[in-house]
Amino acid sequence: MINVQRHSVLLQDVRIYAYHGVLPQERVVGAYYIINVSVETDFSRAMKTDELEGTISYASVFDVVKQEMAIPSRLLEHVGGRICQALINRFPTATAIHLEIIKENPPMGADCRGAGVALDVQRS
Numbered sequence: 001m002i003n004v005q006r007h008s009v010l011l012q013d014v015r016i017y018a019y020h021g022v023l024p025q026e027r028v029v030g031a032y033y034i035i036n037v038s039v040e041t042d043f044s045r046a047m048k049t050d051e052l053e054g055t056i057s058y059a060s061v062f063d064v065v066k067q068e069m070a071i072p073s074r075l076l077e078h079v080g081g082r083i084c085q086a087l088i089n090r091f092p093t094a095t096a097i098h099l100e101i102i103k104e105n106p107p108m109g110a111d112c113r114g115a116g117v118a119l120d121v122q123r124s
Contacts, residue, residue, distance in 0.1 A: 008038045009056045019072040020079055027072045032104040035065055039087060040096040056091050064090055076101050076117045084121045096122045
């Protein structure tokens with residue numbers, strides 16, 4: 001028998017085109033964003049039963065991320081907060097979330113692949 005210390009449902013390197021940015025043009029032209037999200041939940045039941053009801057569907061996690069990314073915002077901090085709150089609201093068994101949002105090729109004059117934010121939240 002195994003003793004699992006932490007269970008997480010993951011989405012890695014999801015690429016979404018969205019319209020966020022402080023500059024008005026960023027909210028008109030848009031850019032690609034890379035999203036990584038980890039939703040902690042106890043899926044020990046799914047490990048035993050092979051049933052989706054014992055876990056959180058990563059397709060449903062993607063739906064939440066996609067919906068929130070479609071709402072233009074000036075700050076990625078705001079987008080990230082909305083995504084985390086929406087995930088907590090939608091999935092009662094979620095205990096913690098790690099989220100990264102990275103804007104590809106940000107308009108700041110730097111030679112970098114991206115810039116963004118990371119959030120770690122826990123259900124209160």
